[in-house]
Amino acid sequence: MGSIYKYTIIDRTQVDVVRNGRGHMEELRTLLPSEIFAVIKLVDGTDGPLDIKVDTGKMSYEIKKSN
Numbered sequence: 001m002g003s004i005y006k007y008t009i010i011d012r013t014q015v016d017v018v019r020n021g022r023g024h025m026e027e028l029r030t031l032l033p034s035e036i037f038a039v040i041k042l043v044d045g046t047d048g049p050l051d052i053k054v055d056t057g058k059m060s061y062e063i064k065k066s067n
Helices: 034-043
Strands: 004-011 017-024 051-055 059-065
Touching: 034 051, 034 059
Parallel strands: none
Antiparallel strands: 004 017, 004 059, 051 059
């Protein structure tokens, strides 16, 4: 089924709304921009680490592979 990812998403357009959770790649598809999702899709199922931090000013994303 692939790796499990921990994520934190901060939406500063709505007074710093924070969303935390864990999920498989397919669950992240609806939460992340396609550019970030494409990177995760490339490494899903591999043994290597993944730690992504992106801050666009209005949105902040932190995704880490947990296994």
